[in-house]
Amino acid sequence: MSLKHLFQILLYLFVSSANAQFDVRQYTRYTGYGQFNREDLIVLRRFQQNGQLQYLTVNCTTLETRIVPATALQVQTASWETLKKQFKDTPYLKALQYASSQSFSLQDAGIIHGYPKEKGITLTIDLCPSHKPLDRNIFTDLIAAFGTIEKPVPVALSLSGHFLENHRDDIGWLQQLEKNNAIRITWVNH
Template identity: 40%
Template sequence: MKYCLFFLLTVVCFTKSLAQLTDYQVFFGKYSEGLVVRKWVQNGNLMYLGINPNTLKTSIIKNVAVQPLQWDEVLQGYQKSKYIQAWNFEKAKDYRLQDAGIEKSDSTLNGFSLTVDLCPSTKPLARSFFTSVIKGFEVSERPVPITITVTGLWMKSHQDDLKWLISQETAGNLEITWVNHSFNHHYDPKLPLIDNFLLEKGTVIANEVFLNEQAMLMNGLVPSIYFRFPGLVSSKPIFDQILSYGLLPLGSDAWLAKGQLIKQGSLVLVHANGNEPLGLSLFLSLLKKNEGNIKNKKWQLWDVSNLISKE
């Protein structure tokens, strides 16, 4: 099956600068330092989103020699890589309505990964949460690794907050893995899960994924290889569609506001968009209780790619 597809996104772009990014495509190939999963033209340059298949880290590259590949060739040629091993693991979990995808690492490493969701919200970013996390872990980790899942609508209405987060990266306080959380993140509290979020009638999955990737790029972010479903809700057809784009869905086994506990290798989930303060307060309480363990590296924060790639 061919996945080198070109997607005509008919939704109006929300910034003038987005018009500078054209011919955005799902494109698989290889180059001297790894694989590529996207290509586009930006300011007259041919650009690619590359991935190291063993570290799972992505990067933006341009004007390099790339050999096109079909997805089946990627699966075959890189079957021993951490990327394809994780993709095959995901493929086996595509049937679940909630929390399909990677929920935790089975690694024996001490610690967990902190994922922070930024769903659409009219409330300001909980900046104090990030500064508290930076201060709490600075004795053992700097920059502090953190995963932020971001939506297009949040970026559109929170430009100052987004710039602040980027400034924390620039200052060396945070090492952020930026994850696609869909562009619109539709949610209707009156609808059951099977008809909600990305499963809502009329949702165009390609637009939700690729408009947000482009918005991330135009805001100076490097999209990771991960995708988080809004509400952690998916269906087998939609899950498989996300996989066909080369993405790895991220779930969570420790959504703190829902009473789930942090375990070794957990992918912890909190919201810093102002809509779920309980999860933030629970994490900060645990942070204070574990001051000694943090100093002794027994309660560590792990970059999500490092955690997954070391399984």
């Protein structure tokens, strides 16, 4: 299973800030590693955003993705094979290994369960049908139902570039929910 198929997080670049206008250029696959705020990060992509070099990273322990400015991260370039060996005992690489072992299946080939001690909810939503508007009630009902149990409510969202282009108000609304600490969005591929 290629990294390209696991991560289509280019879209995350466009939705990481509710009020920012983005000029993203030279978005390319790039692999390496580094430390940011004492966290080990794997670098998955690099790009220019508003003239500044940025890296798309993943925390190998928490699986949190983050965009980090190049000025804040000293990156060691490494092949994907090297990274797989170096970080083989981390939750991130273990999850990828498990997903790869299931990839023979035509469906459910991804990560399909959480850790046994995980509390709260796990919800994924596919926003790819770009001709349909976002059903905001799903999110408001979710926040109302689970916001007292787990806040922010974790939600994994996948979307297409067409959805992003055609539903900017909906993306802004989702960003505002995240900014208000009502939901925590993880952008995923499907």
